[in-house]
Amino acid sequence: MTPAARISAAIEVLTDIEARRRPANDALKDWGLAHRFAGSSDRAAIAGLVYDALRRRASSTYVMGEVTPRANMLGMLRLERGLDVEAIAALFSGARFAPEPMSDAERERVAAANLDDAPPHIAGDYPEWFDGSFAAVFGEARVEEGAALAARAPLDLRVNTLKVERDSETAELAEYNPEPTGWSPVGLRIVVAPGSRSPAIQSEPSFIKGGIEIQDEGSQLAALFSGARPGEQVVDLCAGGGGKTLALAAMMENTGQIFATDTDKRRLSPIHARLERAGIRNVQVRTPRGSTEILEDLKGVIDLVLIDAPCSGTGSWRRNPDAKWRMRPGALEIRQKDQTAVLDRAVPLLKPGGRIAYITCSVLDEENGAQIRAFLARHPAFSVEKPDRVAAVLGERGYLFTKAALISGDGLLMTPRRTGTDGFFVSILRQN
Ligand SMILES: C[S@@+](CC[C@H](N)C(=O)[O-])C[C@H]1O[C@@H](n2cnc3c(N)ncnc32)[C@H](O)[C@@H]1O
Numbered sequence: 512m513t514p515a516a517r518i519s520a521a522i523e524v525l526t527d528i529e530a531r532r533r534p535a536n537d538a539l540k541d542w543g544l545a546h547r548f549a550g551s552s553d554r555a556a557i558a559g560l561v562y563d564a565l566r567r568r569a570s571s572t573y574v575m576g577e578v579t580p581r582a583n584m585l586g587m588l589r590l591e592r593g594l595d596v597e598a599i600a601a602l603f604s605g606a607r608f609a610p611e612p613m614s615d616a617e618r619e620r621v622a623a624a625n626l627d628d629a630p631p632h633i634a635g636d637y638p639e640w641f642d643g644s645f646a647a648v649f650g651e652a653r654v655e656e657g658a659a660l661a662a663r664a665p666l667d668l669r670v671n672t673l674k675v676e677r678d679s680e681t682a683e684l685a686e687y688n689p690e691p692t693g694w695s696p697v698g699l700r701i702v703v704a705p706g707s708r709s710p711a712i713q714s715e716p717s718f719i720k721g722g723i724e725i726q727d728e729g730s731q732l733a734a735l736f737s738g739a740r741p742g743e744q745v746v747d748l749c750a751g752g753g754g755k756t757l758a759l760a761a762m763m764e765n766t767g768q769i770f771a772t773d774t775d776k777r778r779l780s781p782i783h784a785r786l787e788r789a790g791i792r793n794v795q796v797r798t799p800r801g802s803t804e805i806l807e808d809l810k811g812v813i814d815l816v817l818i819d820a821p822c823s824g825t826g827s828w829r830r831n832p833d834a835k836w837r838m839r840p841g842a843l844e845i846r847q848k849d850q851t852a853v854l855d856r857a858v859p860l861l862k863p864g865g866r867i868a869y870i871t872c873s874v875l876d877e878e879n880g881a882q883i884r885a886f887l888a889r890h891p892a893f894s895v896e897k898p899d900r901v902a903a904v905l906g907e908r909g910y911l912f913t914k915a916a917l918i919s920g921d922g923l924l925m926t927p928r929r930t931g932t933d934g935f936f937v938s939i940l941r942q943n
Pocket residue numbers: 748749750751752753754755756772773774775778819820821822849852853
């Protein structure tokens with residue numbers, strides 16, 4: 512396909528996403544099924560265009576003065592890809608399979624595109640109803656924080672230290688030029704150029720043999736900050752597919768015991784194959800059974816309960832750029848109720864002096880600090896561990912990390928702008 516034909520296809524996919532309010536991935540898959548002639552490079556390029564357009568939807572449509580998939584694409588090519596008017600006109604040529612030529616008004620808009628007078632939610636590319644929440648956390652920096660959350664994310668890997676070392680995996684994956692992550696001692700980062708195919712990591716021998724897992728550096732750090740130690744008794748209460756469980760098992764050197772559960776059986780099911788591949792022997796999966804409390808026998812004996820809480824996912828907008836436009840205020844309220852319930856469920860499991868690691872991939876205080884403050888009001892026997900102690904697990908980089916992250920009395924917040932990771936909040940609640 513020509514570059515112009517790819518743009519037409521991407522506009523078609525954006526139109527489908529908007530008309531049927533469906534996830535970008537589903538719309539892209541359907542397009543692929545209906546256009547089997549398109550090769551894998553074409554598909555990757557079209558997906559790159561669609562995701563970049565979604566990342567910059569508010570700012571692109573603002574500069575073009577209309578909210579349509581075509582305006583979204585034109586504005587994105589200018590603002591995100593940095594193409595000038597003539598380069599865009601060459602793509603919007605009206606030739607066979609190319610989009611219609613730009614009108615005079617469109618040319619003028621593209622030429623004059625700038626965000627100098629745009630309101631924060633437009634320049635930062637986030638939904639307007641989040642503006643109050645973003646202002647509460649980031650103040651004047653919310654435009655830059657929003658823009659960093661709208662940027663493309665690198666591909667991060669966690670090296671499974673139960674099987675291999677970071678240096679050997681760096682050599683194994685040399686064709687992708689992986690770099691050690693800045694903070695996590697077990698992370699590798701691969702930067703993917705815009706519109707290029709993401710490396711097929713799942714087909715790599717390193718992955719198949721359990722040497723690496725795909726996991727954002729922020730998620731790796733959240734697991735590290737729990738301070739899980741060899742020999743401990745740990746509950747992973749929201750284990751889902753097991754990303755954090757696997758990281759905890761490696762930190763605990765396959766000793767002690769991790770009880771992994773989740774309220775949703777389907778989300779839990781991939782964990783079995785992942786544990787097997789990673790060579791993990793200290794995890795017991797507790798699959799939920801109706802309304803029975805499956806953790807009854809663990810009351811009062813647990814050192815650490817990890818809560819990777821269900822949340823808005825605002826911190827992972829880099830990886831799910833369409834999710835931010837689909838989210839509604841009602842969904843946030845439901846998540847907050849779940850978070851409160853899951854925090855309270857952790858308390859009776861702890862032995863005296865035990866701790867809860869509360870984690871979200873959200874940047875909103877409603878799901879982070881406000882949850883912690885409400886928890887402390889309900890459970891005065893707990894206190895928040897000081898962030899410098901939490902970050903001490905990073906050794907000498909711990910100090911720099913506490914300068915980079917957003918620290919409060921409630922915990923620490925990572926963001927793409929501040930720590931170069933997805934947005935993650937971590938609070939360690941210790942029972943006195
Ligand atoms: C952020 S995801 C977990 C991701 C997982 N820990 C990982 O690292 O791959 C949150 C999980 O919480 C689960 N969940 C939602 N409400 C819950 C509750 N009340 N108790 C336990 N888990 C819950 C969801 O099913 C979801 O799998």
